Every structure is written in C-alpha cells, then in structure tokens.
Amino acid sequence: MTDTPENEEIDLEALAEAYNRGLAAEKAGDRDGAVTAFEEVLAIDPYDRGGVSLRLAALGAAASPETAPPAYVATLFDQTAQRFDEILVEQLGYAVPMLLRERLDALSLGPFERLLDLGCGTGLVGESLAERAGHITGVDLSEEMLAETDARGAYHDLYLADATGFLEASTTEDDPPFDLIAAMDVLPYIGALEPFAAGLSTRVAPGGLVALSAEILPEDEIGPQGYRVGPHHRFAQSEPYLRDCLAAVGLRITDWQTITVRTESGKPVPGCLLLARP
Numbered sequence: 001m002t003d004t005p006e007n008e009e010i011d012l013e014a015l016a017e018a019y020n021r022g023l024a025a026e027k028a029g030d031r032d033g034a035v036t037a038f039e040e041v042l043a044i045d046p047y048d049r050g051g052v053s054l055r056l057a058a059l060g061a062a063a064s065p066e067t068a069p070p071a072y073v074a075t076l077f078d079q080t081a082q083r084f085d086e087i088l089v090e091q092l093g094y095a096v097p098m099l100l101r102e103r104l105d106a107l108s109l110g111p112f113e114r115l116l117d118l119g120c121g122t123g124l125v126g127e128s129l130a131e132r133a134g135h136i137t138g139v140d141l142s143e144e145m146l147a148e149t150d151a152r153g154a155y156h157d158l159y160l161a162d163a164t165g166f167l168e169a170s171t172t173e174d175d176p177p178f179d180l181i182a183a184m185d186v187l188p189y190i191g192a193l194e195p196f197a198a199g200l201s202t203r204v205a206p207g208g209l210v211a212l213s214a215e216i217l218p219e220d221e222i223g224p225q226g227y228r229v230g231p232h233h234r235f236a237q238s239e240p241y242l243r244d245c246l247a248a249v250g251l252r253i254t255d256w257q258t259i260t261v262r263t264e265s266g267k268p269v270p271g272c273l274l275l276a277r278p
Contacts, residue, residue: 057229066192081144119186123149167199177205188234201249
C-alpha cells in the first residue's frame, strides 16, 4: 500500500550537497538558485525523500502535486518520531486530538465500537479516545511513528500504509467498516482529496462518523483546483473544495469548527475540525 523506495543506490553526497545548496539559496532569497538546486535533487532522487517537489510548488516553479511524496512523509516522520510530541505539541501548539475529544463529548457522540485513526503518528488520537472506543486501528507511513504508537498501548492493530491506500484496500468479512474514522493532520499531506474522500465513504459504517482536520485558506488564495502548497510546504484546501469533495461521495458535514491547527513561526495556522456522516 505504500510507494516508498527500497535500498536503491543513489549518490547521497551529491544529494545532500544539492539539497543544502537549495535551502541556502531559498533562505537568501535566491529563487532561481533554489529552483536549480531542488531540480537537481529530484534528478538524483526521483522518490523525493526531501520533499523538494513541495518546495518547488511553494516557490511557484512547479504546479502543486496532488499529494506529498510518500517517501518524503515516511522519511520526515521517521526522523522526528522520538521528538514528535515535543515538536508538535509543545513547540507548535498542536492540540487537535484533544479538540476532537472535546467536540465529541459536547455533542454526546460515542462510544464507538471501531475507531480507525489514519495518520496516527505517535498515537495522540488513540490515547485521547481510548475510553471511547472498543477497538482502535492505527495507520501510518512511518515505521518509527508506529513504534512510538505501539508503546502507548492504546491501539489494537497497527498498519504501515498511506491513508488513501489503506482506505482503498478491499474490505472482507474479517475487516468490517469503522463507526469512527479520524484523520487529524492528514489532509495537509494529501492535497487533492477526491481519492481519499472516496475511500472514506467505502470504509465508514452506515450511520458512522468521519472526523477530519484541515488547514483552510480563502478560495481566492488557493485557486480553482481547491488546494495548494503553502509557505511551510503543507497543503491547504479551500472550504468549498473540501465540502464539495465530501458531498460528492455522499458524506454530509454535520459539524464544522474553525480552529487554529498549529502555530508556525509564532503565527496561528487557520483550519477546521469537521464531522461528517454518510
């Protein structure tokens, strides 16, 4: 279900040199120099472990990809897994799993028999909802993240996979649908939501609930495709695009909360926490 590279040979020294040169040029305001260096990185490493396709899009030198490169996401979170909670919660002010729990409580929703936590990271969602779910399944692209999640002890099943690929996998009698699917801080790594939304609609149980968080920008700042790579190399969606993608697959939004999803450089990142039903 993943599209991450194995151990193919690449010139790591040349890769690091080009990548660092691109970062230095970008920091110095040398757009052309950064673009040239990042294009060299892609030529050396087509799997794009460094996520330079996102940087090129943010620089206006390439169209926004439909999703973040899986190899980049896996590498990024493998490298930060042991410090992830400190970085995300303490430094970036991330509290979306707690906001989700508070919203479910406020609406008297739950308990849930089967919870699917997509992009589970270190297991913050599962830990927040452990007393509200009978069985919790976690999915993540990072092996190191899953190791941290496993150590929390809140999850019953863990899978190494990308969120959309997991949703698209065939359902069997031994793999029933979920009555709560949560994807907190996943959409900033997806971009184009149509395949993901379609997968949600096939894996949520009748009468079940989907909970999503997203980074939201005004429609006139994003453009007609409905999503774009922002300055911090994460995807933002427009509210109409997000609503349309869910409606197209029969998911009806029942609750929409405007939230701050995190802080970046001391500034709040605007977003939403939504609940939807089939």
